[in-house]
Amino acid sequence: MSEESTSEKLVELAKRRGYFFQSAGVYGGVGGFYTFGPQGASLKQNIEDAWRERYAVGEGHMEIDAPTIMPEPVFEASGHLEGFDDMLVECPECGTSHRADHIVEDNTDYEDAESLPIPEVEEIVAEYELVCPACGAGLAGQAVERFNLMFATNIGPGDSQPGYMRPETAQGIFVEFPRLKEYARNQLPFGVTQIGRAYRNEISPRRSIIRTREFTQAELELFIDPEDEPDLTEVEDVTVTLYPASEQHAEDGNAVETTIGEAVADGTIADPWIGYFLGISQEWYASVGVDTERFRYRQHLSGERAHYAADCWDAESEIDGNWIEIAGFAHRGDYDLSKHGEHSEDRFTIFNQYDDPKTVERATVDPDMSYLGPEFGSDAQAVVAELEALAERDRTAFDGETVTVDLEGEPSEIPVEKTGFSVDEETIAGEHVTPHVVEPSFGVDRLVYTVLHHAYREDEVDGEKRTYLALDPEVAPTFVGVFPLQRDDDLEARAEAIASDLRAAGLAITYDDSGAIGRRYRRQDEVGTPFCVTVDYESLEDDAVTVRERDSTAQKRLPIAELPDTLAALRAGSLEFAELEDLEG
Ligand code: GAP
Secondary structure, eight states: OOOOOHHHHHHHHHHHHTSEEETTGGGTOOTTOEEEOHHHHHHHHHHHHHHIIIIIITTTOEEOOOOSEEEHHHHHHHSHHHHOEEEEEEOTTTOOEEEHHHHHHHHSSOSOGGGSOHHHHHHHHHHTTOBOTTTOOBOTTOOEEEEEOOOEEESSSSSSSEEEEOSSTHHHHHTTHHHHHHHTTTOSSEEEEEEEEEEOOOSSOBTGGGBOSEEEEEEEEEEEOTTOOOOOTTTTTOEEEEEOHHHHHSTTOOOEEEEHHHHHHTTSSOOHHHHHHHHHHHHHHHHTTOOGGGEEEEEOOGGGSOTTOSEEEEEEEEETTEEEEEEEEEEEETHHHHHHHHHSSSOOOEEEEEEEEEEEEEEEOOOOHHHHHHHHGGGHHHHHHHHHHHHHHOGGGGSSSEEEEEETTEEEEEEGGGTTOEEEEEEEEEEEEOOEEEEEEEEHHHHHHHHHHHHEEEEEETTEEEEEEOOOTTTOSOSEEEEESSSOHHHHHHHHHHHHHHHHTTOOEEEOOSSOHHHHHHHHHHHTOSEEEEEOHHHHHHSEEEEEETTTOOEEEEEGGGHHHHHHHHHHTSSOGGGSOOTTO
16 A cells, blocks of 8 residues: 555645635535635634735735626736636546646656647647546547636626636736826835735646635735836845756756845846845745745746746745645736736826936927828828828938828828928926836745645654644644643633633633543644643642643743743744743753
């Protein structure tokens, strides 16, 4: 029998201890939808709070909360209606749908099948005689089709107003740009964050909460002046593991360890803003419990990039020997704002005021319509438009006696004196620029999974196998378990009073009085509670309790009166358990 993987053990623990489980199980469940149980909901919330603290508050950005359903024009403009799709192949025998690119990647040496044209994927499926992973039937000859991942709905009765569940939270930020820029007093750079649900009708959701159909994203859209560069002082010495596209293409390519400063200087990371975010995120990931030895940044290959991205790096974590994408850091250029500017009536630009007004020359025309009208009839207005465009584009065209305009391929000569051509000086205070967007986009569910996976430990305590989650105190759902040693009115009253004092000190507490004390410790170890406090009969005499540390299982006797301050300091990391004085010496 093959040994269970950590993922298999984790998924079982997650269900048993209330981290996450497939939703609507009573009706058989449906792939790609998960419920976070009491522990999981707290862990996820703590991670979201830590993200907000770092990327919204810590960077001085605004946070918004937009609807999850948006009308069709949003996704027409954003390009999601046209291009947000995956390759679908259906099994001719059992009818199961699969991602054709995944089947190719899982069974051949092709690493980036997503970027291949469909006919080539069909050829590979046939050449390698690839089969349905569900029933083993051959897939050769089956059509591979594009499948749009957005969930469609109708807004209101009837079908006159189609809408879509947002496939990324980002669009909720972009469409509000004309208003958000006012809140930012029209000053670049400014950032807007959002934490919320996104929906993708994944063809084959898999690996529990790693690929789901409803998930949470934490996204930051930073609007920058394309001419500006960030200050990298804070991150230049941060060490990162990078897997650039060049190394992925090379026969014996490898990930490289470097610093953000070096990688930006030698062009490995082409955009310094991306460098900035990779640097701060390296440290943030470590702070919430991602094992940085099992973490890297991988650059997207050109065929892999989303339709809006000019460059993109993924944060990847290692799970049972596989790398999974947990965040994307994309340079979206002016793609989104330009598209929404083209499709809507609003202005998706910022007025960039010059330090000193500039005097510029402007070429204009003021055509003589008493000449153009009889000469060109119904085409006269088109001639005017051509002359205006030409004056702006190439004023030398007006240097001679006549100027030539092109009317649907037909050249026409017009005397320059009839065009009213002139060059005048104009003073301008600034110009409208379309900001560029740099976007760190975090998948919260995949991060929750990574944090749990990287915290999963097995050891032996007193000859017994133990499983525990070495969760960081900042994100652990519960910080302290408080137990009366036995069911006894006096012990319970004292333990409840301690629990209530600790709660008042802002610590996440669980109170547990059921079962043997050893079993209660094991329960808290398994959910990752960093400390347990046990009230025994001696406590009633000496006003002290036993405090046990999860990872080392070391125990110390500490005064009850000092517990709130001591535990708060342990949580903040300003004190180590090993530094505490044990009353029992
Ligand atoms: N706005 C950019 C964007 O949405 P993305 O790379 O498609 O970029 C960002 O998604 C992150 O969202 C990914 O790195 C991943 O962590 C998470 N994510 C994407 N699809 C997911 C899915 N089906 N299930 C769980 N998480 C997903």
